[in-house]
Amino acid sequence: MPGQLVYIMGPSGSGKDSLLQQVAQRADTRLHLMKRCITRSAESEGEDAFSLSPAEFDAMEARGEFAMSWRANGLAYGIPATLDALLGQGHTVLVNGSRAYCEQAVQRYPSLLVVLVQVQPQLLMQRLLLRGRESPEEIAQRLSRNTTLDTAFTQRLREQGTRFVILDNSSDLQSAATALLNTIESVTSLEQP
């Protein structure tokens, strides 16, 4: 496909959604941020997503309306199949992805750019509590995914030869967003039609 998929992943609270919003606001119209379908209440804080019931999600998935889909944190997440049309038209497309699903994403889109967002571990809990979307118990469950996921990925992605960068978001959001945009520009020319 002529376009470029940019798959952003990282621990809960690392700033994936904030970075994607920043970059999408700053970049030109050839850069698309995919709006996800999630079985999360529409009233939830934060990410602008399509809110679906589990039954609606399952029906869309069965009809092949997702380019990618996964389950985590008691929720189902889907990337609309319009992703493939956008990539086919040559767009650079940003996706908020899952570490656990990453290998399947690489299999389906071998030339994707994987960006692992990291922050100092002590900041994660603090930022998640401030975000206020989940209860402290739910936050603890989200953070418990990190131990198993982080180390295994880095190693495997490098061995596979996947395009992979680590982006630190421990400092201010603007600096991290600039670094992300520079990384994207280094692998794809946003100016070309």
Ligand SMILES: Nc1ncnc2c1ncn2[C@@H]1O[C@H](COP(=O)(O)OP(=O)(O)O)[C@@H](O)[C@H]1O
């Ligand atoms: N660089 C940063 N400095 C301070 N707060 C941040 C920064 N990046 C993100 N945040 C805040 O941390 C919380 C988690 O960020 P979010 O983008 O929702 O992370 P994720 O999507 O990875 O879970 C949000 O409240 C967000 O406003």
Ligand SMILES: O=P(O)(O)OC[C@H]1O[C@H](OP(=O)(O)OP(=O)(O)O)[C@H](O)[C@@H]1O
């Ligand atoms: O396999 P993992 O890397 O742990 O990711 C699991 C899911 O968690 C995140 O979603 P969500 O927006 O619900 O959570 P977050 O904003 O707290 O990261 C991420 O975008 C994945 O959909």
